[in-house]
Amino acid sequence: MIFVTGGSGLIGSFLIPALIARGEQVRALYRQHIPAVPAAEQVEWLQGDLLDPLLLRQALESVTHVFHCAGLVSYAPQDEDALLQINVEGTANLVDACLERPGIRLCHVSSVAALGGGAASEETLNTLPLVVTEDAKWDLGAAHAAYATSKYLGELEVWRGISEGLAAVIVNPSVILGPADWTRSSTRLLRYAYQEHRFYTPGTINVVDVREVVAQMLRLGLELPVRGERYILSAEAVPLRELLAQAARCFGKKPPTTAVPNWAAEVIWRLEHARGVLTGSRPLITKDTARAGRQPLVYEAGKVQRTTGLGFRPVADTIAWCCEELRRNVVASGAVVVS
Template sequence: MIFLTGASGLIGSHIARRLLAEGYAVRALRRSTSNLQALADLQDRIDWVEGDLLDTPLLLQALEGCEQVIHCAGMVSFAPKDAEALYQTNVEGTASLVNAALIAGISRFVHISSVAAIGRPRRKGVVDEEQKWEKSPLNSWYGETKYLAELEVWRAHTEGLPVVIFNPSVVLGPGPMDRSSTRLFGYVQQKGAFYPSGLLNWVDVRDVVAVVMASLQSRTHVGQRYIVSAGSVRYSELFGQMADCLEVSPPKIQVNSLLTTGAYYLEKFKVVFGKKEAMITRETRILSNLEIEFDNSKITKAFNLRFHSLPDTIRWTCQHLEAQIR
């Protein structure tokens, strides 16, 4: 049996589907407030455990009878108000889970991290798995919590837990349009006017699922981390392809530093007086204008992987989003 966290999210829901399709028994952790829309047709085939990553006794009970763990759960936010929650979920939650996995004698712990955990010491250039974390204003607090979470995983590995870490870039694929990276499709579908000047590193969710599944079967990947990224694309090109597929006009105004700063303070004003969550923060305005590319040569060679193309990914995603658009 596989114990899966984050099953309600974009990556986790697709992993759950693949596991069930291949005959695995799946036990998954969820909160009482989890939105299970992405697994609506499969809920009855999953052994659900309701609770929290910080509940160690619950995790020990949930891991009974499980051989492997896939840890997809995590919080993504760039809002300053979520700083404490990010640390609790991403760092303390991961520490709690690896500790329980060590006690339970789990034979494989697959940790889904992020390229944000690798760090961005400069605005331009190519980054690979050998990049050491450096404190930098180009790194988000979200990225730092993912880095600290990885330290907990590596610590557990030195204590005897067989681990594999994957660092996906922005994962594209069908899901609710108001959640995760699928919001990019929602933004284009709603005829957003602006696009950032930087590069977006992306990967198809099917490719993330493929390497996760392969890592369950082979010991050669234990103790390794892998960047999972198909490539990089300008936001203008990405939004243009999405707009063509969704049959709407693409964003036409490139956001320069002045516009971005103005939008940032407008968002802060809306938050204070409108009690809404900011879409643009100090961190997102920095990240969206970077020109960093992530090297995928290690994972391509190790898994003999051929990534889906961006047009194929966008076309596949749009086909699955039709019901939400209508």
């Protein structure tokens, strides 16, 4: 029996069908509505959340493997407490529940953000590319985004479990691309290209195909005896303008043409912060999102390729696949995309 958290998220929506296709028994956690994922009728769904320790202990009854995919991704100041609750406290609860069941294996989905590279600071922006590996150390003196801090602290909970005997492996994906709900998470990048927005920010973005994230997780979590290790999952670092342009071409749309200068981005996030404070609304751009990609980073994924023997497909192929699937979904649903 395999227990999956985050079944309605991007990774979960591809992981669960992959597990079912392998003939595995799957139990998955959901909060409000059972996700409309392929093979959902073959899943044992359990309603609840990560903040209920008793529920998690019950959920692990007869379970041999856990894939912890649930997590909150947000850069809005209003979500700082929620990030700590879900990404840290929730992970701690799951680790504690796993420790009560000797022999269970955990595959924890962290993030490259937890590696500490690229903390936002004006002094380090626009420097030479920095290559980041699994050996990167978290700089306690740097200014980190609340999301990055929550993923780092959540990962520490898994390392705590490992020190207490838990068989666990950690994966650190970069920005995951897949044809999911494009009003959420990283898929919004493709929606932005579809809507023919003119503006883009200079900089790079590290991306990976959701299918390859799932393939690596299955290999590490089910097939190999690795434990006490973390692995970067990232295919390539590409200029954001190039990614948006490729997506726009696949959609038959006009690509963005106007770069937002760094000084303008600095002004905009400050204005947005002030608007959020005055109105209580969520800022469209935060300091962290405005500065994202301006310090060139390359996340090196050689370790996982050497361990699993699995590679990564070209980013252009991933973009083409995502756009084709999203376009088909839009046509099928008759949806009207608005800005």
